[in-house]
Amino acid sequence: MTEPRWLDQDEHHTWRSYLAATRLLSAQLDRELQRDSGIPQSYYEILVRLSESPDRRLRMSDLAEVSDSSRSRLSHAVARLVANGWVERESCPTDRRGAFAVLTDAGFEALTNAAPAHVSSVRSHLFDRLSREQMLQLGEITDAIVAGLRESSVEIEQECTSRQHERGVLHEEQPPSRVA
Amino acid sequence: MTEPRWLDQDEHHTWRSYLAATRLLSAQLDRELQRDSGIPQSYYEILVRLSESPDRRLRMSDLAEVSDSSRSRLSHAVARLVANGWVERESCPTDRRGAFAVLTDAGFEALTNAAPAHVSSVRSHLFDRLSREQMLQLGEITDAIVAGLRESSVEIEQECTSRQHERGVLHEEQPPSRVA
DNA sequence: CCCATTTGGGTGAGCGCTCAACCTTCTCGC
């Protein structure tokens, strides 16, 4: 690889600022979530995704996919959630290799309790800092980034019919009680 | 805490997209950096910051600050970099509590070798996906986020005179050979 | 049918981060 195009001054500024913003924001939200609810952000998204699914249950691989997680990471994470009493494993009758993760009532309650403070954190550290227009611009920018990255990893994707995500699920920042 | 303002539909979309984009991008850059150069991203920034500093040296606490890192994290990280031969510790003559981290020639070379591929990664996964205008918008957005977050943690900051950062250092995405 | 391959999922080692404690050296009011 010979000399690539280096970043110009504006690109450099944006890049450094992006790095700082993403790290500081993630760290701050994580701290507040941990402080207010004792839930690490890594657990939080898994709980959210389960809460949005029919019967609060999802196959392990589907859960891994919607949460942009490796199977391994998910497996470890679910093990911890099970130990916490927030999730249960259930075996799949039609495919004996398969496993479901199921959100328990305790897990749902933990999520319900955690959500308001978390939304406030997101609002105060992110959206309150941006104009409406910037918020919309940010969405378009991150959409473009995501599209590019998913494209690169669509080498192996082969439309497995068991996948049923991308079906307009409700989301994390609405009260879980409306999600069940 | 009673019901906060939940996110509206656009905010929700932006937030989910932001989460996906930042995680996927970070993971992808990390993988490529690791694959091409064997350097974890966490080491990379420390090496960059040192390479930009006069005499390639920085007090531990200054280094922690410019890299948005806790002292503890930095201490562990520098220990690993020292074990790798990329950094050396030096004690401070004027303050016997103090320590410098100094980039070695081997560290500088590792950085020089890693930089081109890393810049290409950043370009292909981020800037190539955005229009010039979006790139500039992103910079303004992340600036606003950073400003908000730093503000919250400026409780304790008391203009320590030893701090001399924010002085327009050169940066990571220029060839390190111009940085020394 | 049967065996090779693929797929769903779990495991363990190793690394890096956080958090809380800790030691040492400075600083500063008195």
Next chain:
DNA sequence: GCGAGAAGGTTGAGCGCTCACCCAAATGGG
């Protein structure tokens, strides 16, 4: 100058992630 507190830095425990590997069940071509 001295004692209390602050500042610089390190350490260790514990957790979560990645990576490579493993096993069992399903699939599919011959």
